[in-house]
Amino acid sequence: MPFDPETLRYDARGLxxxxxxxxxxxxxxxxxxxxxxxxxxxxxxxxxxxxxxxxQAFWVKGESSGNVQELVEMRVDCDRDTLLLLVRQTGPACHTLRRTCFYTAIRDGEEVVLMEPEAST
Amino acid sequence: MPFDPETLRYDARGLxxxxxxxxxxxxxxxxxxxxxxxxxxxxxxxxxxxxxxxxQAFWVKGESSGNVQELVEMRVDCDRDTLLLLVRQTGPACHTLRRTCFYTAIRDGEEVVLMEPEAST
Structure with missing residues (x-):
């Protein structure tokens, strides 16, 4: 079936x-x-x-930082209201210069920072 | 730092x-x-x-289906407005009885179903 982005379910803001x-x-x-x-x-x-x-603008990931995301595959969930993007990430994905934005864990009721910013190149 | 769920950033619906x-x-x-x-x-x-x-109710994942999610670790992102849950999933996570809800890929402009429902036990 051809994929039409209009068939996804967007929220009230169209997102x-x-x-x-x-x-x-x-x-x-x-x-x-x-x-x-x-x-x-x-x-x-x-x-x-x-x-x-x-x-309120398009944001080509990495356009200013160089930390681009190359799309490997886009996936759609069962409800058609969430996307999963398999990507090849250049450099850190997070604006804090960490590899991932999810660098804080909750362990025994405490916030634990799992990784430090990567050295800038 | 102790973790307080109130410090997360919820949307206008409190979610x-x-x-x-x-x-x-x-x-x-x-x-x-x-x-x-x-x-x-x-x-x-x-x-x-x-x-x-x-x-508009709490939903203990798997409470009726038995396909529970046991929390291994909760992570918070840099903006504190998204959670990542590392889980041990019993049975299929998706209500379509597939392992994941993200079973549809977009390949060359076409929707491709990547996996079939698992046999019910």
Whole structure:
């Protein structure tokens, strides 16, 4: 069946959450939002493109930092209201310069930071 | 630092997205929503508990199906507005009886179903 981004279920703002997962390691890197046009651009260009809620603008991941996400495969969930992006991430995915945004664990009721920022190149 | 669920950033409905990932294999299973009390219950009981938007009720994953999610570790992202749950999933995570909800891939513009429902036990 041909895929049409309009058939996804977007929220009231016209957005759908997209989870980025490193294709090789399986590490979950981040979650951000897309609108239908961001889905279309990501599939067309192979460069993961989100919709920035704060800037109200398209956000080609890594466009300014160089830490791009190359799309390996897009997946849709059963309810068609969440996307999973298998990606090849260049450099750290997180704006804190950590490999993943999910670097804080809850252990025995305490917040534990699991990794430090990577050295900038 | 002690973890307080109230310090997370919830949306206008008081909800935060929670991504469930199989701890051993790294497979992303599903995404659902929690409110602060669901976060608290999940940490306290070790049984992943979401907030059902359709039923407007707590939803202890697998309570009726038996396909429970045992929490291995909860992680918080840099913006404190998304959770990653490392879990041990019993049976299929998806209500379609597939292992994961993300069983549809977009390949060359077509939707491709990657896996079939598991045989019920």
């Amino acid at each position: 759908i959450p997209a989870i980025a997962q490193e294709a090789e390691t399986g590490e979950v890197l981040m979650m951000a939002w897309m609108n239908a046009e961001a889905v279309r651009r990501t599939l067309k260009t192979g460069r993961v493109t989100y919709w920035s809620r704060s800037r | 935060i997205p929670a991504i469930a990932q199989e701890a051993e294999t790294g497979e992303v299973l599903m995404m659902a929503w929690m409110n602060a009390e669901a976060v608290r219950r999940t940490l306290k009981t070790g049984r992943v508990t979401y907030w059902s938007r359709s039923r």
